[in-house]
Each structure stands twice: as structure tokens, then as C-alpha cells.
Amino acid sequence: MTEPRVAPSRTRVKLCGLTRPEDVDAAVAAGADALGFVLWPGSKRAIDEARLAALAARVPAFVTRVGLFVDQDPELIRRCAEHLDLLQLHGDESPDFCAMLGRPWIKALRMRDGLDLHALAGAHDGARALLLDAYRPGVPGGTGETFDWSRIPANLAKPVILAGGLTADNVAEAIARVRPFAVDVSGGVEASPGVKDAGRIAAFIEAVRRGDESRPAR
Numbered sequence: 001m002t003e004p005r006v007a008p009s010r011t012r013v014k015l016c017g018l019t020r021p022e023d024v025d026a027a028v029a030a031g032a033d034a035l036g037f038v039l040w041p042g043s044k045r046a047i048d049e050a051r052l053a054a055l056a057a058r059v060p061a062f063v064t065r066v067g068l069f070v071d072q073d074p075e076l077i078r079r080c081a082e083h084l085d086l087l088q089l090h091g092d093e094s095p096d097f098c099a100m101l102g103r104p105w106i107k108a109l110r111m112r113d114g115l116d117l118h119a120l121a122g123a124h125d126g127a128r129a130l131l132l133d134a135y136r137p138g139v140p141g142g143t144g145e146t147f148d149w150s151r152i153p154a155n156l157a158k159p160v161i162l163a164g165g166l167t168a169d170n171v172a173e174a175i176a177r178v179r180p181f182a183v184d185v186s187g188g189v190e191a192s193p194g195v196k197d198a199g200r201i202a203a204f205i206e207a208v209r210r211g212d213e214s215r216p217a218r
């Protein structure tokens with residue numbers, strides 16, 4: 001079952017890699033739609049289950065709490081999911097593995113050469129969206145690097161979350177060119193890895209709104 005591509009009137013914003021209560025509060029205050037928590041211990045932005053519980057409890061209704069995992073133990077994922085609305089599966093998880101978790105998920109795909117996005121959208125039919133991120137060998141994500149946005153087909157069968165190297169300086173252009181369902185940023189709103197900057201968060205979301213002016217009027 002594939003669905004037609006969604007064309008929203010405004011671009012949703014996910015901020016990823018939050019580790020501190022004050023950053024959660026700043027993101028919510030600035031108008032973020034979704035907050036990402038990295039549960040993969042290899043990340044500089046990793047948090048543990050206790051911190052996840054504390055940060056997730058601060059998030060008000062209608063802001064989506066997203067947990068990021070990279071090829072991890074299903075039992076750990078299920079425990080963390082008690083504090084989450086959505087899973088972000090950022091490794092080589094198979095469609096069957098993703099579905100077996102029994103929770104809503106998005107699938108991250110790293111844009112290595114030769115990737116067939118139409119085929120992957122079909123294979124990951126159960127995902128709520130595809131998050132497209134830059135490819136760097138050996139690094140599962142959070143690279144701070146962009147990729148060639150022209151590689152994203154306009155008629156992909158799943159909603160696209162554009163990630164990888166987005167900042168307040170390039171996100172409006174990215175929205176005009178890709179017209180994604182959502183954008184995802186981590187390094188572009190940080191003072192240092194895992195430490196967000198309230199001013200950069202606000203500037204990023206303002207730039208997204210400028211980018212939205214390029215969307216066709218409805």
C-alpha cells in the first residue's frame with residue numbers, strides 16, 4: 001500500500017539530538033513540530049533511558065517525540081518507546097525488523113551512490129516517512145553534510161524528511177528545491193555537539209518559514 005506524496009502548506013520541522021532540558025524548552029518555544037533523541041550510544045549526542053524519560057516528560061501535547069536508533073536491540077527500543085511517539089530507524093534495519101517493533105516509525109536512508117529511492121520507498125511501505133540524509137562511509141548520521149538534493153524524485157511514494165547539513169542559511173533554498181514534507185536539523189542549530197543554541201534554533205525555524213513562502217498558495 002503506497003500513498004500519494006503529501007504536499008503540506010507548511011514544512012514541518014524536526015530538531016534532532018537534544019540532550020538538555022533547556023534545549024527541549026527552547027525548541028518547543030520556537031515552534032518545532034518534532035524533537036529527536038539519539039539513543040545510539042556511539043553518538044556524541046547519545047542519551048540514556050533515564051535522560052530520555054526526563055526529557056520526554058517535558059514535551060507538551062502535539063509535539064512529536066522521536067527516538068533515534070541504529071541497528072539496536074528490539075527490547076531496548078521497546079522500552080524507550082514508552083516515552084516516544086515515533087521511532088527513527090537510522091541503520092540498516094530491514095522492513096520486517098521495523099514492522100516487528102510494533103510502533104510507528106520513519107526510516108532513514110543515507111544517500112549513497114546508486115540508491116534506488118523508488119524501490120526503497122516501496123520496500124519501506126510501512127514507514128510513515130523516509131528521512132533522507134547524507135552518506136559518509138562508516139558514519140550512520142549526524143554528519144553535518146549536505147547531499148545533492150536533485151537526486152530526490154518529485155514523485156516519491158512516501159513523505160520526505162530532508163536532513164543533512166541544513167542550516168538557517170540553506171534551508172529556505174532546500175525547501176524551494178525539494179518541497180519536502182519536513183526538514184530535520186541537528187548540527188546546524190548547535191553551539192557544540194549535543195548542545196543546542198536557542199538563537200540558532202529560532203533562526204532556523206524563521207528560515208523555514210521564509211522557505212515556505214516559495215510553496216504554491218493553496
Ligand SMILES: O=C(O)c1ccccc1NCC(=O)[C@H](O)[C@H](O)COP(=O)(O)O
Binds near residue numbers: 045131144145186
Ligand atoms: O546525531 C548523531 O550523532 C547521529 C548518530 C547516528 C545516526 C544519526 C544521527 N543523527 C541524525 C540526525 O541528527 C539527523 O537526522 C540528521 O542526520 C541531520 O544531522 P545534521 O546533518 O547534523 O543536521
